[in-house]
Amino acid sequence: MDKVPITAPGFRKLEEELKHRQQVERQRIIQAISEARALGDLSENAEYHAAKEAQSHNEGRILELESLISRAEVIEPSKLNGDRVKFGATVTLIDEDTEEEKVYQIVGEPEADVHSGRVSIGSPIARALIGKTVGDTVEVHTPGGGKSYEVTSVAFR
Secondary structure: OOOEEEEHHHHHHHHHHHHHHHHHHHHHHHHHHHHHHOOOOOOOOHHHHHHHHHHHHHHHHHHHHHHHHHHEEEEOHHHOOOOOOOOOOEEEEEEOOOOOEEEEEEEOHHHOEHHHOEEEOOOHHHHHHOOOOOOOEEEEEEOOEEEEEEEEEEEOO
């Protein structure tokens, strides 16, 4: 099995979600199934079928989380240093077309959230940035077309 790189905060979030799904969601769904059974005929009981579907979804996510956690390679970005972009780096970029500043942290796939400025190590922007230093220009090919950025800072925090 391949190791999954992830930051320490991302790993803690996975653990919290797993604990919540095992200890809270599982019990809530069991209660919902029990209440739906009490309504009678299960063949036409929408509440029962919805609760069983929720149970299936929850158990599937629990298995997925357990797998991710067991394969996680936790990396603490604040303990890294250097002037080249690598996993865990927080990179400030200037869009060469619009002069707009963008800040991204390169993180593992399970914790990526582009709206929060966390991009997956496998994303086009992260792949283009790896190994770059301040002052480098980066061409990023995305489904929306090509973009050109200048790297203005690389930090590990």
